[in-house]
């Protein structure tokens with residue numbers, strides 16, 4: 539299906555605002571919205587999916603028009619609270635259309651973080667009182683029109699409706715590409731970080747390609763990845779996992795390797811970490827100004843730097859680096875200081891087409907990580 543045809547239907551039911559967090563299943567849809575050749579949409583990439591529900595609520599209060607909120611099904615967790623306690627018909631009754639990318643659909647092989655989430659996706663919508671239809675590459679235009687008739691009816695009753703999108707539904711029609719102007723390649727920066735820190739630290743890494751690149755690079759450099767805990771799901775929570783470890787044993791050095799989109803998703807963690815100021819935690823943010831792992835859509839960030847925000851929040855040391863040698867210097871300096879530090883590394887949008895995925899299950903990764911952590915105690 540062409541995203542442009544889908545968007546025509548969206549327009550017909552009186553939606554002018556599109557907001558959400560990108561997803562690889564919705565890549566073609568997101569590209570079409572970003573390109574917006576007809577300048578038809580108000581489009582906002584929010585910090586997290588719950589924030590998009592907030593935006594849609596305000597938009598409705600001001601205009602009487604519903605908005606479209608797009609998300610990967612992992613974002614359902616982030617929307618549940620505002621959906622149940624603001625938008626639901628038993629509360630304010632705020633109409634909105636959800637477009638949900640379905641990762642982990644039962645019977646379709648997918649990554650471990652998507653399996654359970656995929657299984658409960660439709661049940662979650664049912665329990666949240668959101669009627670839905672599922673579309674895939676076989677869905678005909680006439681069937682889509684019928685779905686939009688149902689959605690429109692539901693929105694007119696001040697309810698919500700969801701269109702659940704299976705993998706491969708949207709065909710490639712146009713491609714939104716851009717450059718952020720930075721030269722350092724993320725995977726090379728990660729290799730430098732591992733060389734400097736892997737042997738005497740434990741690493742908690744964020745969702746997406748950062749973890750996949752760290753996995754391959756630690757294997758290439760050290761023949762194992764036992765000191766790496768990959769936060770494959772729970773986007774935005776890696777720094778709190780790292781803090782949980784750091785506070786439990788102050789004699790261990792913990793490194794969180796985060797992405798800019800992930801930091802933004804739960805940015806309150808920065809203020810919390812600054813207040814706690816663990817001396818044994820180094821927070822590294824790989825900033826490419828995009829959700830690169832799911833198609834490189836720019837984040838909604840203002841252009842201030844995360845290191846500025848960390849500094850203002852109360853981190854003891856912050857560094858902003860753009861080159862390999864600046865990164866090496868910052869790593870050495872931060873490691874010598876034993877105070878809560880953030881190193882923000884500006885990187886390009888490049889990644890390898892042949893990048894692999896972890897070979898063992900998430901549970902096996904957790905077991906190996908804990909064994910390596912407890913063995914040397």
Ligand SMILES: Cc1ncc(C[n+]2csc(CCOP(=O)(O)OP(=O)(O)O)c2C)c(N)n1
Pocket residue numbers: 559560561562610612613616744745746747748771772773796797798799800801824826828829830831832
């Ligand atoms: C709650 C939630 N929403 C959306 C996603 C889909 N997702 C996976 S990785 C990713 C992008 C991460 O961006 P960033 O942290 O900047 O790292 P980058 O991919 O740019 O290295 C997104 C949006 C997700 N996993 N979880």
